[in-house]
Each structure stands twice: as C-alpha cells, then as structure tokens.
Amino acid sequence: MALISRLLCAGVLSGLAACGPLGQGATSSTLKTVAESILSGEAAANAQPAPQPALTRAAIEAADADLLLVSLVSRGSVDLLSPVSTRPGAVTWISSDGVSVSLRDGMVVATRASGFDLMGADTDAARRSLTTGGGSHSRRYDVLTGLDQIETDTYQCDMAFDKAETITIVERDFATRKFRETCENDRVNFTNLYWVTSNGQIVQTRQFVSIGLGYLVYQRL
Amino acid sequence: MSAFTKSFALTHLAACVVLASPAVADDDWRATYSLFGTPGIIDMPTAVAPKDGEISATIGGFGTTQRATFSFQLLPRLSGNFRYSYIDTFDRSFDAQYQLAYEGDIRPAIAIGLRDFLGTGRYSSEYIVATKTIGSDLRVTGGIGWGRLGSVGGFTNPLGVIDAGFETRPDDSVSTGGTILSGQFFRGDAAFFGGVEWRVNDEWTLLAEYSSDAYTREERLIGFERTSPLNFGVTWEPDDWVQLGGYYAYGNQIGLSATFVIDPTEPATDSGFGPAPLPVAVRGENVIAAASWATPSEQATGVDILGQVLATDGFRLLGAEVQGTSLRVRYENSKFRAESQAIGRVARILTQAAPQNIDTFVLEPSRRGIALSSVTLSRGDLERLENTAGASDRIYERALFADAAGPDPAITYETENAAFLWGVYPYLELSLFDGEQPVRGDVGIEATFQYELRPNIVAAGTFRQRIGGNRDEIGSIGVSTLPDIRRSGLRYGAESGNGIENLFVAWYGRPGRDLYSRVSVGYLERNFGGISTEVLWKPTTSRLALGAELNYVAQRDFDLGFGFRPSCLNSDCTDTSDDIYDVLSGHVSAYYDFENGFQAQVDVGRYLAGDWGATFALDREFDNGWKVGAYFTLTDVPFEDFGEGSFDKGIRLEIPLDWALGTPTRDTSSANLQSLARDGGARLSVDGRLYNIVRDGHPSQMQDNWGRFWR
Known part of the structure; x- marks a missing residue:
C-alpha cells in the first residue's frame, strides 16, 4: 500500500506546471521558480495536498510534459518524473522528492540525490549494441565513494536479443523487441533489460545504477 | 487502469527478474576487542590490526576494575588507544601497538605494543605478540610480555644478554605523571601469555586465554583475589558496529564489555541525500538566459x-x-x-x-x-x-x-535579512575524565546572536543559563605558582548559573595577495577578554601556511559579567593579587598539509600564564572531513609547577555531520579529550581562527573532495 500512496502523493501531474516551462524558452524570471522547485523539493510540498489524479492515458495525454515512471527496485519506490533539462542527446528527469535521473538516448547516465549516485557513465557503445541488435562492448561508470573520491568501474558486457514481446503501459500496447545485456567485472555482475519499439525507442527498461542502489526500472509514459 | 495496477505492474516487472547481488562476500575476520579495548582476547593482546582508520570505544570491566577505552587505527599498522580506568583510583593511560608483519600463508601476524607508556604507569607493560589464523575460524595467539604482562610465571629477561640493565625494571614515573616511561620499557622479568579465539559463526566467538598479569597492584590495594591465570569468554557481534562480551576471569570474576566501532570511511550514504543540482544548460538549446547583459x-x-x-x-x-x-x-x-x-x-x-x-x-x-x-x-x-x-x-x-x-x-x-541572526538552543557541556569525576556536565539554554555590519565585520555574542549539572561542584584543583589561567575554570558562572560566554566584534580582511587577517575585540571567551589579532600567509596552491597571532587580554570575572579580576593565590580564591591579571600572548605558527591526509601544526610563542613554549599537533584528516588528532604543549613551566599531568596534551576528534545525516551541512561535532586543564601552556580560545576557514576554500583541500564537484 505504501507504493500506491507514494505514487499518488507524488502528484507530479499537478506539480508539472512549475517544472514545465524550463527548456521551453520562457523568461528568466521563471528560472528562480524552477530552481526552487528542484532544489528545495517545494514541488513535492506544494503538490501533496492537491487532488490525487489517477494515472490514466487521458491524464498522461493532458499533461504538459513527458512523464517517466521510475522505480528504484531495492527501495521499492515508484515515482513519476518529469524532465527538467533537455540537452543534445540527454534528458534529466526529476522526481517530486528531488531525485534526478539523466538518460542519454534512453540509457541511464547519471542519478542525483539517490544516496548512492551514478555520477556519470559512458554508455554510447552499449546503445550502439542495442541499436544494431546485439554485440559486445564495455561500459564505464563513475561512482562517488564514502571518501568523496570518484571511482570509475569498467564492465564488459554482451547485448543479445531475447524475444519479441507486446507490453502494455497505461492502457497502450507497444510491440517491442526485448534485449538482455549482461555485464560483469571482477566484483559485480548485473543484467540490464530493454524493451525497444520498432523506431528504436526504449519504452521499458531495467538498468543497473550502482552497488548501493541496485537497479532502476522505468517506463516511458 | 488505475495508478495502483500500473505501479503494481512496474514493481512486478522489477521483482520478477532475479536481482543482482553485487556486494562481494567480505570474509575478513575483524579483531576481537579485549577488556582493555584493544585488539586482544580477554585481557591479553593479539597481533590483529583493525581496519585502517577504524575508531572504537569500549566499556568493560570485572569486579571493581572498570575501563573505558577510545581506540584509533592511526595507520594500517599503527593503533593508538586512550583509556580512563578505575584501578585503585581513576587513572588515564595511553597504549600503542605496531604491527611488524602482516599475516602470511605460514607466517603469523606479529606486533609490538606498549601498554600505559605515559603517565603514572599503573598498567605499564610491553609485549611482542604473534597471531595466526588456522583454517577460517580459529585464531591462535602467543606472546611475551614485560611489566605487568611479565608478572605471572616470570623468568629472567632474555634481553639481559644485550645488557644486564634489562633485568631490573625501574620506576620511571614522575609524581605528577604525564611523561613517557621509556626508561622502564622491556625491562624486568618477562613471561609468556597466549590464547585462542574460535569463531562459532558470524555472530559468536568463544575465547580462552592464559594471562601473564598477576594483578599485584589490585591484590595489594583493593583486596582483589586472583586464583587462576585462565580466562574464558564469549563475544556476540549482532552487527558490524557493536561487539558485546561476557567473561569468567581470574578464577572468580564475572566480566562484561561492550565495544562500538565506527568506520569513518563509510558515511550514511556514499553520495548523500541532498537535493539534485540544477542541471547544466547548454547554450543555444532551449536556454532561458538572455543573450547578453549589454546595459x-x-x-x-x-x-x-x-x-x-x-x-x-x-x-x-x-x-x-x-x-x-x-x-x-x-x-x-x-x-x-x-x-x-x-x-x-x-x-x-x-x-x-x-x-x-x-x-x-x-x-x-x-x-x-x-x-x-x-x-x-x-x-x-x-x-x-x-x-x-x-x-x-x-x-x-x-x-x-x-x-x-x-x-x-x-x-x-x-x-x-542577512544582517541580524539569532537563535536559542539547549546546550550540553561535558568535561570528561578529570582526576576526581569521570564526567562533569551542564545542561542549559543558550541564546546567541550575530549582527553583520559588513559581510566581513560581524558582532556576535552568546549568553548561557544553566539548568542543571555538576560543573559547579568546584573540585580541589591544587594551587600552583602560576596565575590561575584554567584551573579555576569551574568557578565561572558557578554561583549565578548564567553569564555572557562571549561578546565580540570580529573583522576579517585581505591585506594583500596570499594574506588574510583577523581582528577580534571584546569578551573573546569565558575566561578572557581583550583584543586578538591574526595574520595568515597561505598561497592558494601551497601546502604550507604561516601565521602570526598577537593577543592582549585580561582575566574575566567569575560572574561572567563585564568585569575583569586579579588572579587567585589560594585554592578557594579568597586571596588574590593586587592588580587585574592581564597578559600579552602570541604565537607564530606553521601549518603543513601533507598529501597523505596528515596535517601538522606547530605554534611557538607566549602562552596565557606568560610562559614561553610550543604546541605540536598532528591530525589525520579523511577526505570526507573526519579528523582525528593529538597535540601537546611544552613550555618553560617545570612539570612540578604545572601540576597533575605535567604538561598539556590531548586527543581531538571532529565528525562532519553530513557524514552521519546524509544531508548537506557544514556543521561538525567535535570532542576533545585533554589532560586536566591547568595553567601552563594555555592558549586563548578565540572563535574563527583563520587557517581552517581559509584552507577549506583552497585547492589543496578541494582536490581531496573534488569527487563531489558534480554532486
């Protein structure tokens, strides 16, 4: 039940009004509002008492911004994220409680405020393997240690097609090809999963973030 | 579809695939902490070294013997310990152990140690010990001890072949304590000791040892009866940070211990829970900012x-x-x-x-x-x-x-609203481990304010009202030939229970390139008021800094009001000198920030009693802000005039609160374990000395935590 209340309390649909204008060329006075909503978590505070909308396709279509449904598996958290920043090839999404996830072409390249953040990652080779239908590649992950040092972990990975699968994301069916990426180094091994549509977009995925955090799962709504 | 079903679908998706369990099995068998709070079995030491940087606190004892020990793994091979114990009286002691050899496939770990090597030496002993792990769950230890550790089954010191002088152990302590007892190290009879630790499972360990400590002092002074050299025990480690022990010791005693372990390298969370930063905006792509600020x-x-x-x-x-x-x-x-x-x-x-x-x-x-x-x-x-x-x-x-x-x-x-800030908080003031009372403390309410005349000129003050405590129970700290700089510290605010802790104006400046300055005027601390001036030379990329400080201060009244007072000539302060006590004190200081995380400071100058000397300090600073250090001050005051402890020395600890909380803050929590505050080697306790303020903003410090740049 905690999951539902978390999701509903997030109430990001109503909070989006504050976050929306950034990245759409509005005037600089909105910058402060946006910064406030990101840095102080005020969006969450404001949004909580608001009516709690159900997550329906109609609500999603009505929203001003794109939405990402994200779960941190080890925490059992589920949250709706909206974009705060779009830059060439990368989008940073932020949750109502101030956790951000940055995606480059659908691949997780950074998190912030999760407690065990991925500070930055090289995922271009992995994305190429996914686009070309499989292959071997390496990934590089920067994590912050408890001593404030950046530790760069390199993983050797294999990407392979798993099966064709039709999945449903909030009342809409997607015909996808499911891929499985297995990665390892001498300490850790993990398996990322991708559900990719025919135009190459990742609509659902599970990706490794860090040892402390484990996997992140998201759906594009 | 409802939010519920969708969120369920997502978590279902997450859960239905096998989760990675990336953490490596960590099969290190950590040290067992003995009743002395050091790596050991029950009373005997082992050669096991705790993890580098690990800090532990142990409370333990049996019968009337009680010990509280604070330990720090200074370096991968070097442990240091401070202990406050009740033997026949309250006693402070310091230990050190150095691991000469790591454990190999065949070779055992070997360590050399000094127990109570400073001061009155009531636990004074030295040892060389070897520990070997056999299989994965059995550890066997054997060693040879001198001093107290050579008092059961002792034999003539084998070091006598080097020099016959090793065969007798002199009493090397001075009446006021506090000095290194090097003249008696490894002298007198030697004896063997040893024992085993058997790890039953991850949480439970069984212990047995043969102790070479005869407890002669306790038998003589407090009627302790030792009937066996064999001790037995069990430890329970329900979690990484705690170890509880129960013992059957010396043939008739039941003992207990509790050890709490902190690893400074492991914060609440690695990267912290503070809010995400504002992402970078790339120019030309949906940027809010103006093209230029032309006008x-x-x-x-x-x-x-x-x-x-x-x-x-x-x-x-x-x-x-x-x-x-x-x-x-x-x-x-x-x-x-x-x-x-x-x-x-x-x-x-x-x-x-x-x-x-x-x-x-x-x-x-x-x-x-x-x-x-x-x-x-x-x-x-x-x-x-x-x-x-x-x-x-x-x-x-x-x-x-x-x-x-x-x-x-x-x-x-x-x-x-930056100009005036104020706050009212509860406060807790503790002084630990003095000669009579393990703990003295006060609780009360503190009101504080800060008024900013300019960003670099600030007036500040603190007023305290005590609610309860025993800091006002004025002990009989003996008089000395020195003015009462710190020995009468407990008298301050004792009668009224309240007073002005400090009230001053501080002015900070940049007189030139690489130069920083401070002038503070007012009631600078509880015992002194006056003027304090400081200048610091610290080039941004330099690891060396030089400073100079000059203070003219007078001794404040015991009522913590606006007045000043003469110094006391007797122990209850009924007899005083004629004039108000004032003094010109000052130091030149050198600071060096070593690349390996150590930081040294030497201050040479005149102290508050008018004595001349130097303070030496060495701190180990972790990149995440933890600091553990020690210092001592030697001045021209003779040890017998200084009184108990012989000279001023202490251990200090600073914990960054973001380490504990996981959320961003500059606040720290610090503790200072020092010898009894007396009059020789005392420095003015003025707020906001330059070095630590300046250093945080310099690259030598920033490069240590630069990993946080993108956080």
Missing part, C-alpha cells in the same frame, strides 16, 4: 536574478561582474561541507543564469566576508562533460586556481 540595467537585473537563484540552493551571492566574455561571481557557501561541491553547483546555476555570450566563469568562494580563492571554469567544459565518465578528473585538470585578493565585483548583491 547596466540588464546587468543589475541579471545579477539580482542570479542572487535569488543562488539563494534557493543555499548560496549567498556577494557580488558579480561581467568582464568581456567572463563572469566573476563572489559568493558564500554555508550549506555544503565540500567547497568543491558548492563550486560545481554554483557553476551549473551559472550555465542557466549567465548570458549566452559568457564563456568563462570565475568563482570566488568566500567565508566571513573574505574571498578565499578564485576558480576559473570554462562554460564549454561544463556543457560537454556533465554526466560523462571521468568528468570529475577532466574538469579538475581544466580548472584554474588562483588567489582572489582583488576588489569586490562591480555589482554587489544585498541579501535581505
């Missing part, structure tokens, strides 16, 4: 918005200035412990707020109104590197560090 009014508006945005992330903008394609920003970070993290966040805010024709950001972090350094970053680097692997190293390589002694930026930014 003065556009600049003024731009700086105003920048100030407001910086404030939302906890920064205070002091001023900003556009010069060509460069934007210089002077600001104060009162929120993030790591100045590097603040620089990273301010820089990202600038990518959002700075006009698009700006290519270069010059950041000038400031504290107490003075700029500490200037860090020049390329906007293009920020745009390109964000969220890439290796971004932290690359931005550091490209950053330019310099002095920031230049003038204030052209456009100043006034923060509303």
Whole structure:
C-alpha cells in the first residue's frame, strides 16, 4: 500500500506546471521558480495536498510534459518524473522528492540525490549494441565513494536479443523487441533489460545504477 | 487502469527478474576487542590490526576494575588507544601497538605494543605478540610480555644478554605523571601469555586465554583475589558496529564489555541525500538566459536574478561582474561541507543564469566576508562533460586556481535579512575524565546572536543559563605558582548559573595577495577578554601556511559579567593579587598539509600564564572531513609547577555531520579529550581562527573532495 500512496502523493501531474516551462524558452524570471522547485523539493510540498489524479492515458495525454515512471527496485519506490533539462542527446528527469535521473538516448547516465549516485557513465557503445541488435562492448561508470573520491568501474558486457514481446503501459500496447545485456567485472555482475519499439525507442527498461542502489526500472509514459 | 495496477505492474516487472547481488562476500575476520579495548582476547593482546582508520570505544570491566577505552587505527599498522580506568583510583593511560608483519600463508601476524607508556604507569607493560589464523575460524595467539604482562610465571629477561640493565625494571614515573616511561620499557622479568579465539559463526566467538598479569597492584590495594591465570569468554557481534562480551576471569570474576566501532570511511550514504543540482544548460538549446547583459540595467537585473537563484540552493551571492566574455561571481557557501561541491553547483546555476555570450566563469568562494580563492571554469567544459565518465578528473585538470585578493565585483548583491541572526538552543557541556569525576556536565539554554555590519565585520555574542549539572561542584584543583589561567575554570558562572560566554566584534580582511587577517575585540571567551589579532600567509596552491597571532587580554570575572579580576593565590580564591591579571600572548605558527591526509601544526610563542613554549599537533584528516588528532604543549613551566599531568596534551576528534545525516551541512561535532586543564601552556580560545576557514576554500583541500564537484 505504501507504493500506491507514494505514487499518488507524488502528484507530479499537478506539480508539472512549475517544472514545465524550463527548456521551453520562457523568461528568466521563471528560472528562480524552477530552481526552487528542484532544489528545495517545494514541488513535492506544494503538490501533496492537491487532488490525487489517477494515472490514466487521458491524464498522461493532458499533461504538459513527458512523464517517466521510475522505480528504484531495492527501495521499492515508484515515482513519476518529469524532465527538467533537455540537452543534445540527454534528458534529466526529476522526481517530486528531488531525485534526478539523466538518460542519454534512453540509457541511464547519471542519478542525483539517490544516496548512492551514478555520477556519470559512458554508455554510447552499449546503445550502439542495442541499436544494431546485439554485440559486445564495455561500459564505464563513475561512482562517488564514502571518501568523496570518484571511482570509475569498467564492465564488459554482451547485448543479445531475447524475444519479441507486446507490453502494455497505461492502457497502450507497444510491440517491442526485448534485449538482455549482461555485464560483469571482477566484483559485480548485473543484467540490464530493454524493451525497444520498432523506431528504436526504449519504452521499458531495467538498468543497473550502482552497488548501493541496485537497479532502476522505468517506463516511458 | 488505475495508478495502483500500473505501479503494481512496474514493481512486478522489477521483482520478477532475479536481482543482482553485487556486494562481494567480505570474509575478513575483524579483531576481537579485549577488556582493555584493544585488539586482544580477554585481557591479553593479539597481533590483529583493525581496519585502517577504524575508531572504537569500549566499556568493560570485572569486579571493581572498570575501563573505558577510545581506540584509533592511526595507520594500517599503527593503533593508538586512550583509556580512563578505575584501578585503585581513576587513572588515564595511553597504549600503542605496531604491527611488524602482516599475516602470511605460514607466517603469523606479529606486533609490538606498549601498554600505559605515559603517565603514572599503573598498567605499564610491553609485549611482542604473534597471531595466526588456522583454517577460517580459529585464531591462535602467543606472546611475551614485560611489566605487568611479565608478572605471572616470570623468568629472567632474555634481553639481559644485550645488557644486564634489562633485568631490573625501574620506576620511571614522575609524581605528577604525564611523561613517557621509556626508561622502564622491556625491562624486568618477562613471561609468556597466549590464547585462542574460535569463531562459532558470524555472530559468536568463544575465547580462552592464559594471562601473564598477576594483578599485584589490585591484590595489594583493593583486596582483589586472583586464583587462576585462565580466562574464558564469549563475544556476540549482532552487527558490524557493536561487539558485546561476557567473561569468567581470574578464577572468580564475572566480566562484561561492550565495544562500538565506527568506520569513518563509510558515511550514511556514499553520495548523500541532498537535493539534485540544477542541471547544466547548454547554450543555444532551449536556454532561458538572455543573450547578453549589454546595459547596466540588464546587468543589475541579471545579477539580482542570479542572487535569488543562488539563494534557493543555499548560496549567498556577494557580488558579480561581467568582464568581456567572463563572469566573476563572489559568493558564500554555508550549506555544503565540500567547497568543491558548492563550486560545481554554483557553476551549473551559472550555465542557466549567465548570458549566452559568457564563456568563462570565475568563482570566488568566500567565508566571513573574505574571498578565499578564485576558480576559473570554462562554460564549454561544463556543457560537454556533465554526466560523462571521468568528468570529475577532466574538469579538475581544466580548472584554474588562483588567489582572489582583488576588489569586490562591480555589482554587489544585498541579501535581505542577512544582517541580524539569532537563535536559542539547549546546550550540553561535558568535561570528561578529570582526576576526581569521570564526567562533569551542564545542561542549559543558550541564546546567541550575530549582527553583520559588513559581510566581513560581524558582532556576535552568546549568553548561557544553566539548568542543571555538576560543573559547579568546584573540585580541589591544587594551587600552583602560576596565575590561575584554567584551573579555576569551574568557578565561572558557578554561583549565578548564567553569564555572557562571549561578546565580540570580529573583522576579517585581505591585506594583500596570499594574506588574510583577523581582528577580534571584546569578551573573546569565558575566561578572557581583550583584543586578538591574526595574520595568515597561505598561497592558494601551497601546502604550507604561516601565521602570526598577537593577543592582549585580561582575566574575566567569575560572574561572567563585564568585569575583569586579579588572579587567585589560594585554592578557594579568597586571596588574590593586587592588580587585574592581564597578559600579552602570541604565537607564530606553521601549518603543513601533507598529501597523505596528515596535517601538522606547530605554534611557538607566549602562552596565557606568560610562559614561553610550543604546541605540536598532528591530525589525520579523511577526505570526507573526519579528523582525528593529538597535540601537546611544552613550555618553560617545570612539570612540578604545572601540576597533575605535567604538561598539556590531548586527543581531538571532529565528525562532519553530513557524514552521519546524509544531508548537506557544514556543521561538525567535535570532542576533545585533554589532560586536566591547568595553567601552563594555555592558549586563548578565540572563535574563527583563520587557517581552517581559509584552507577549506583552497585547492589543496578541494582536490581531496573534488569527487563531489558534480554532486
């Protein structure tokens, strides 16, 4: 039940009004509002008492911004994220409680405020393997240690097609090809999963973030 | 479909695939902590070294013997311990152990140790010990001990073959304690000791040992009866941070111990829970910022918005200035412990707020109104590197560090409500481990204020009202030939229970390149008021800093009012000197920040009793802000005049609170275990000395925590 209340309390649909204008060329006075909503978590505070909308396709279509449904598996958290920043090839999404996830072409390249953040990652080779239908590649992950040092972990990975699968994301069916990426180094091994549509977009995925955090799962709504 | 079903679907998706369990099995068998709080079995030491940097506190005892021990693994091979115990009286002791050899496939770990090597030496002993792990769950230890550890089954000292002098153990202590007992090390009879530890499972360990300590002193003075050299015990480790022990000792005693372990390298969370930073905005792509700040009014508006945005992330903008394609920003970070993290966040805010024709950001972090350094970053680097692997190293390589002694930026930014700050808090003041009372403490209410005349000129004060405690139970700290600098410290505020702790004005300045200055005037601390002046030379890229301090102060009245007093000539202060006690004191200081995390400080000068001497301090600082250190002061006051402890010395510990909380804060919690505060070697306790303020904003310090730049 905690999951539902978390999701509903997030109430990001109503909070989006504050976050929306950034990245759409509005005037600089909105910058402060946006910064406030990101840095102080005020969006969450404001949004909580608001009516709690159900997550329906109609609500999603009505929203001003794109939405990402994200779960941190080890925490059992589920949250709706909206974009705060779009830059060439990368989008940073932020949750109502101030956790951000940055995606480059659908691949997780950074998190912030999760407690065990991925500070930055090289995922271009992995994305190429996914686009070309499989292959071997390496990934590089920067994590912050408890001593404030950046530790760069390199993983050797294999990407392979798993099966064709039709999945449903909030009342809409997607015909996808499911891929499985297995990665390892001498300490850790993990398996990322991708559900990719025919135009190459990742609509659902599970990706490794860090040892402390484990996997992140998201759906594009 | 409802939110419920969708969220369920998502978590179902997450759960239905096998989860990675990436953590490596950590099969290190950590040290068992003995009743002495050191790696050992029950009373006997082992050669096992705790993890580098580990800190532990042990409370344990049997019968009337009670020991509280604070331990620190100073270096991978070197342990240090401070102990406060009740033997026949309260006693302080220091131990050190050095691991000569790590455990190999065949070779055991070998260590040499000194127990109670300083002071009165009631536990004085030395040992060489070897420990071997057999299989995965059995550890066997054997050693040879001298002093107390050579008092059961003792034999003539084998070191006698080197020099017959080793065969007798002299009493090397001085009546006031506190000195190193090197004259008796490894002298007198020697004896063997040993024991085994058997790990039953991850939580339980069984212990047995043969103790070579006869407890002669206890038998003689407190009627302790030792009937067996064999001790048995069990430890329970329900979690990584705690170890509980139960013992059957010396044939008739039941003992208990509890050890709490902290690893400074493991914070609440590695990267912290503070809010995500504002992401980098890339120019030309949906940027909110103006194309340029062409006119003065556009600049003024731009700086105003920048100030407001910086404030939302906890920064205070002091001023900003556009010069060509460069934007210089002077600001104060009162929120993030790591100045590097603040620089990273301010820089990202600038990518959002700075006009698009700006290519270069010059950041000038400031504290107490003075700029500490200037860090020049390329906007293009920020745009390109964000969220890439290796971004932290690359931005550091490209950053330019310099002095920031230049003038204030052209456009100043006034923060509303910054001028007057106040607060009322509860306080707890503890003094630990003095000669009579293990703990003295007061609780009460503290009211504090700060009024800013300029960002670098601040008036501040603190008033305290005691509610309860025993700090006013004035002990009989013996008089000495010195003026009562600190020995009568408990009298302050004792009668009224309240008073002005401090009330002063401090002025900070940048007299020139690489130079920093401070002048503080007023009631500077509980015991003294007057004027304190300081100047510090610290080039931004230098690991060496030099400072000079000159103070003229007078001794404050015991009522903590506005008056001053003469010094006391007898123990209850009914007889005083004729004039108010005033003194000119000062020091020249050298600070060196070693690259391996150690930091040394030497102060040479005149102390508050008019004595001349030097203070030596060495701290180990972890990159995440933890500090553990020790210091001592030697002056021309003879040990017998100084009184108990012979000279001033202590151990200090500073814990960054963001380590414990996981959320950003510059606050720290510190503890100081020092010998009895007396009159020789006492320094003025003035707020806001320059070095620690300046150093945090210099690259030598910032590079230690630069990993936080992108956080």
